Amino acid sequence: MARPAESAKRNKTAAANRRGEGYCRVRIAKDGMNQPKNEANPPETLAAVEEKNWAGRWLSPKGPRATVLTLLILGLIALVSLLVYETGGTRYAWLHLMYLPIILAAACFGVYGGIGAALVAGLALGPYMPMNVTSGVLQTPSNWLFRIGFFLLVGAFSGLISNMLNGQIKRLKEIHRRLLQAHEELKSAQMQLIQTAKLESVGRLAAGVAHEVKNPLAIIQLGVDYLTGTFKKVPNPDCQETILEMGDAVRRADTVIKGLLDFSRSEQLSLVPQDLNTVIEESLVLVKHELTKHQIALDKNLTGQLPRVDLDRNKVKQVFINIFMNAIQSMGDNGTLSVKTFLPPGAPGDAGRGVVMRTEDTGAGIPEDKVDKLFEPFFTTKPVGSGTGLGLSVSRKIIELHRGTISLVNRTGTRGVAVTITFPVPDRSPL
Amino acid sequence: MTKKKILVVDDEVALTRMLKRNLEATERFVVRTENSSPAALAAAREFQPDLILLDVMMPGVDGGEVAAQLKEDKQLCQTPIVFLSAIVKKDETAPTGSNIGGATFLAKPVKLEDLITCIENQLGK
Numbered sequence: 108m109a110r111p112a113e114s115a116k117r118n119k120t121a122a123a124n125r126r127g128e129g130y131c132r133v134r135i136a137k138d139g140m141n142q143p144k145n146e147a148n149p150p151e152t153l154a155a156v157e158e159k160n161w162a163g164r165w166l167s168p169k170g171p172r173a174t175v176l177t178l179l180i181l182g183l184i185a186l187v188s189l190l191v192y193e194t195g196g197t198r199y200a201w202l203h204l205m206y207l208p209i210i211l212a213a214a215c216f217g218v219y220g221g222i223g224a225a226l227v228a229g230l231a232l233g234p235y236m237p238m239n240v241t242s243g244v245l246q247t248p249s250n251w252l253f254r255i256g257f258f259l260l261v262g263a264f265s266g267l268i269s270n271m272l273n274g275q276i277k278r279l280k281e282i283h284r285r286l287l288q289a290h291e292e293l294k295s296a297q298m299q300l301i302q303t304a305k306l307e308s309v310g311r312l313a314a315g316v317a318h319e320v321k322n323p324l325a326i327i328q329l330g331v332d333y334l335t336g337t338f339k340k341v342p343n344p345d346c347q348e349t350i351l352e353m354g355d356a357v358r359r360a361d362t363v364i365k366g367l368l369d370f371s372r373s374e375q376l377s378l379v380p381q382d383l384n385t386v387i388e389e390s391l392v393l394v395k396h397e398l399t400k401h402q403i404a405l406d407k408n409l410t411g412q413l414p415r416v417d418l419d420r421n422k423v424k425q426v427f428i429n430i431f432m433n434a435i436q437s438m439g440d441n442g443t444l445s446v447k448t449f450l451p452p453g454a455p456g457d458a459g460r461g462v463v464m465r466t467e468d469t470g471a472g473i474p475e476d477k478v479d480k481l482f483e484p485f486f487t488t489k490p491v492g493s494g495t496g497l498g499l500s501v502s503r504k505i506i507e508l509h510r511g512t513i514s515l516v517n518r519t520g521t522r523g524v525a526v527t528i529t530f531p532v533p534d535r536s537p538l
Numbered sequence: 539m540t541k542k543k544i545l546v547v548d549d550e551v552a553l554t555r556m557l558k559r560n561l562e563a564t565e566r567f568v569v570r571t572e573n574s575s576p577a578a579l580a581a582a583r584e585f586q587p588d589l590i591l592l593d594v595m596m597p598g599v600d601g602g603e604v605a606a607q608l609k610e611d612k613q614l615c616q617t618p619i620v621f622l623s624a625i626v627k628k629d630e631t632a633p634t635g636s637n638i639g640g641a642t643f644l645a646k647p648v649k650l651e652d653l654i655t656c657i658e659n660q661l662g663k
Contacts, residue, residue, distance in 0.1 A: 317624070317625075318595065318624045318625055321624035321646045321647060322550045322553060322624055322646060324646065324647040325550075325553055325622075325624070325646040325647035325648060326550065326552045326553045326556050326647075327647070328647035328648065328649060329553070329556040329557060329559075329560050329647075329648075329650060330556055332560055332649060332650035332651075333556065333559055333560050333563065333650075336560075336563055336650075357647060361647060
């Protein structure tokens with residue numbers, strides 16, 4: 108027997124559940140904790156809803172299902188006709204069974220399906236006439252015609268209802284599709300807002316952190332320089348090596364600081380119409396030494412006569428050098444870096460149209476589970492100390508400030524990474 | 539050879555101490571350090587430096603204002619000033635200093651040899 112306290116608690120919970128309170132409380136608490144909410148409880152896709160709706164699939168058949176249903180309806184009509192013949196039409200009930208295939212046809216194929224099935228059913232009963240069974244229910248042609256008329260009435264009426272229901276189903280499907288679309292858009296906007304807020308916080312922090320860290324770094328650097336001078340007079344290999352390593356550490360930290368300052372300042376652009384190919388050529392000159400050092404072949408295919416695009420030359424060069432250096436580092440020694448530019452067809456000012464720069468390398472590529480995180484600040488796939496994790500996030504920020512796009516994907520069917528950067532072509536045509 | 543007088547002004551005490559130690563170790567400079575802007579002006583008038591190394595961001599009166607007040611002083615207006623700044627990046631300034639808006643800037647952290655080259659360039663003008 109349940110204890111009174113447990114019983115009271117159970118009754119209270121049951122009452123709360125009936126009111127929906129308990130469920131709501133749990134849902135709200137969970138939703139609040141599990142951000143983003145939509146990931147925790149995603150709505151069903153239209154395909155999933157269709158998959159569950161077996162009745163809906165059979166009531167609006169297409170392809171093989173339609174054939175199966177047609178054969179089933181014809182089979183039923185034939186079966187009922189046979190029953191009527193076998194009983195000599197004396198059993199009125201058998202004749203009523205004919206409504207079954209007619210209503211089924213109307214439900215599945217609408218008004219025309221219902222009328223068609225009614226006509227077929229009427230014709231199927233036609234051979235009964237020569238039997239001339241006086242005691243039967245179809246003993247006269249007028250009786251037969253009346254029966255066909257009644258079949259047609261039932262078929263048409265059922266079909267009409269079916270058409271109305273199908274119309275409602277279509278409308279609901281469309282509403283569901285729009286809701287799903289709106290949900291996807293909201294989810295995407297939410298993610299974008301989170302990302303933007305995150306980047307803004309990092310940007311705000313960056314400048315402050317950079318300043319605060321640079322002073323201690325300056326002290327360490329000068330300390331290293333002082334000790335370097337001191338140990339020149341008293342040679343001690345261990346001490347000299349230690350000092351060198353300290354100097355390297357200061358340089359690494361300074362590189363991170365530089366990345367942070369780049370990140371916090373990339374809002375300020377100085378846009379001037381530029382030839383993208385020239386900016387690429389200038390950037391390639393700066394990494395030429397690295398290409399030669401690592402024996403990497405350069406496959407350059409720059410389309411001439413590209414329209415000029417509004418660029419901040421130095422910032423875009425910073426992006427290109429970052430992309431090229433990432434490619435070189437991923438390839439190690441030997442490999443090919445392909446750089447090409449082109450202009451997809453379309454009119455100036457068309458949405459999404461722009462001058463494209465695409466690089467491809469033959470490196471190891473990026474693990475698929477990390478591709479989505481590549482543009483996040485401080486995310487790096489490089490070994491500790493080799494990358495700040497800010498290069499690509501700064502690059503994306505710079506490209507987005509140019510109203511351009513940047514994407515990075517693993518190449519399909521071969522090794523390496525493809526980076527595509529698009530700059531919008533301004534519509535300079537006179538109004 | 540007469541040692542050149544350098545006045546180092548920065549609110550970071552350890553940094554000014556380190557600069558003094560490094561520059562004096564070369565035996566070419568006499569260094570005086572100050573860690574606040576008001577004291578810097580008084581020290582400059584008294585010390586009469588050949589060059590002033592000045593931090594930009596300091597509490598109270600910043601480096602820019604200190605420089606403006608020094609330029610108004612008849613005895614100090616010709617004294618070269620080198621700004622040591624944590625808010626400029628290495629690639630925005632040359633390693634041995636760059637002229638930004640008429641003033642010479644060095645980005646922190648600065649290497650000693652770059653600092654000495656910068657000082658010599660300014661003193662040699």
